[in-house]
Amino acid sequence: MLTFDGHIDTLMYMLHSGKSLADADGHVSLDKLCRGRVSAQIFAVFVEPAFYQGMALHRGLEMVDLFWRMLEEYPEVLVYAGSGSEIREIHQAGKIACLLGVEGGEVLQGSLAHLRTLHRLGVRVLTLTWNYRNALANGQAEGSACGGLSPFGRDVVREMNRLRMLIDISHLNEPGFWEVLELSEAPVIASHSCARALRDHPRNLTDEQIRALAEKGGVIGVNFCPSFLTDRDVADLDDVLDHIEHFIAVGGEDCVGLGSDFDGIDATPTGLDNCSVLPAIAQGLAQRGFSSELIDKVMGQNFLRIAQRVLG
Ligand SMILES: [Zn+2]
Numbered sequence: 666m667l668t669f670d671g672h673i674d675t676l677m678y679m680l681h682s683g684k685s686l687a688d689a690d691g692h693v694s695l696d697k698l699c700r701g702r703v704s705a706q707i708f709a710v711f712v713e714p715a716f717y718q719g720m721a722l723h724r725g726l727e728m729v730d731l732f733w734r735m736l737e738e739y740p741e742v743l744v745y746a747g748s749g750s751e752i753r754e755i756h757q758a759g760k761i762a763c764l765l766g767v768e769g770g771e772v773l774q775g776s777l778a779h780l781r782t783l784h785r786l787g788v789r790v791l792t793l794t795w796n797y798r799n800a801l802a803n804g805q806a807e808g809s810a811c812g813g814l815s816p817f818g819r820d821v822v823r824e825m826n827r828l829r830m831l832i833d834i835s836h837l838n839e840p841g842f843w844e845v846l847e848l849s850e851a852p853v854i855a856s857h858s859c860a861r862a863l864r865d866h867p868r869n870l871t872d873e874q875i876r877a878l879a880e881k882g883g884v885i886g887v888n889f890c891p892s893f894l895t896d897r898d899v900a901d902l903d904d905v906l907d908h909i910e911h912f913i914a915v916g917g918e919d920c921v922g923l924g925s926d927f928d929g930i931d932a933t934p935t936g937l938d939n940c941s942v943l944p945a946i947a948q949g950l951a952q953r954g955f956s957s958e959l960i961d962k963v964m965g966q967n968f969l970r971i972a973q974r975v976l977g
Contacts, residue, residue: 667756668943669705669965669972671886671922672766672835672857674929676728677711679735686735686743692927692939695739698761700941704965705752705762705972707790707856708732710772711929714797717771722779725772729786732765747789749973764972766790766833766856770801775817777824784828789976791825792833792856793818793841802841805867813840819848826850831975834878835868835888835924842874851975852882854968857924859893860911863904866893872915879916882974884967886924887912891932902936906949909963918959922968 675693679686687695698706710732716724736743746752746762755762765787773779780791796806801818803811814822822845825832832853834842845853855878861869870878870885878885887908891900894908912921927933927940936945943964950960 666702666947666961667704667965667969668702669752669922669968670703670927670940670943671707671854671884671924671968672709672768672888672929673706673925673927673940674709674711675927676708676731676735677713678928680728680731685738687739692925692933695742697939697941699742701939701943703761703940703943704756705746705764705969707764707766709766709768709792709929710788711768711795712772714795719774721769721771722774725767725783729765729783729788732763733787736763745787747787748976749969750977752969752972764789766792766831768792768833768836769795769799770818770821771795771799773800773821775800777820780821780824781828784830788830790831790833790854790856791821792835793821793845794836796836803838804836805838807838809839811838813838813842813844814848819844822848829976831972839871839874843877846877846881852884852971853878854883854971855885855924857886857888857926859888859890859908860915862915863908863911864893864895868893875912875916875920879920882919882971884920884922884971885912885916886922886968888930889925889927889934889937890930891934894934900934902934902945902949905934905937905946906953909946909950910953913959918962919967919970921963922965923963
């Protein structure tokens with residue numbers, strides 16, 4: 666089975682803690698990735714708002730450097746993947762395919778040149794916004810009245826299409842979502858989002874959004890953040906499975922994957938404490954009567970498909 670996780674914040678965790686991936690004691694470590702049989706992982710470069718005033722690219726590049734140093738440290742386990750075919754090859758070789766994404770267009774500091782430079786440095790995914798307004802668009806925390814993409818945001822979408830990068834609409838507000846969907850020639854991802862119908866949270870996608878994203882061939886990684894999954898104080902594995910089932914019911918079986926948000930969330934669902942127990946999702950889906958083909962799609966084949974289609 667190919668297991669593909671669309672979003673973790675482990676680079677930030679490593680930068681803050683000064684720990685190596687082997688020594689990391691958060692949700693993700695080298696050992697936990699292996700025990701969880703993770704095959705492909707998108708590592709997010711998340712720049713904290715404290716760096717937005719002129720230092721976002723600086724901070725982002727420090728994390729890009731950290732990503733590459735991490736790969737150099739464990740060449741027998743981790744291998745960089747810049748395309749769908751590379752993910753497939755690395756998985757077949759029994760190693761973990763590591764993709765690099767930037768979370769928050771603040772890192773571009775208003776320049777398409779920086780987008781192209783980040784692409785040359787290996788970045789293949791850009792989450793257009795975090796929660797707030799930036800030069801590209803408005804994050805979900807800004808609400809909908811402020812509108813969608815800026816002219817620069819439109820240029821970024823076009824340039825990402827040309828460069829064959831994956832556009833990530835998690836965190837984006839609704840007007841921005843609809844404009845990206847209309848403008849982008851390629852299908853897009855929501856790397857770490859849940860379903861609004863099950864939990865009314867602004868970070869989650871409405872059924873209309875799920876349907877439209879799926880119709881264009883997009884994929885949504887279900888987020889494990891308890892407050893995105895449920896109104897209750899505590900979430901469990903069944904809540905994650907419920908969101909997966911809902912995505913399938915609304916958008917079809919090709920639109921859902923995993924986007925744990927490990928090391929970016931304060932709490933985890935019971936039974937999904939860290940990435941070493943990801944196989945519990947496949948087991949849970951099997952217990953709910955899912956076919957093995959459908960389980961494969963949810964666990965990783967859907968993300969692999971869109972990576973292959975967009976990245977090549
Ligand atoms: Zn996020």
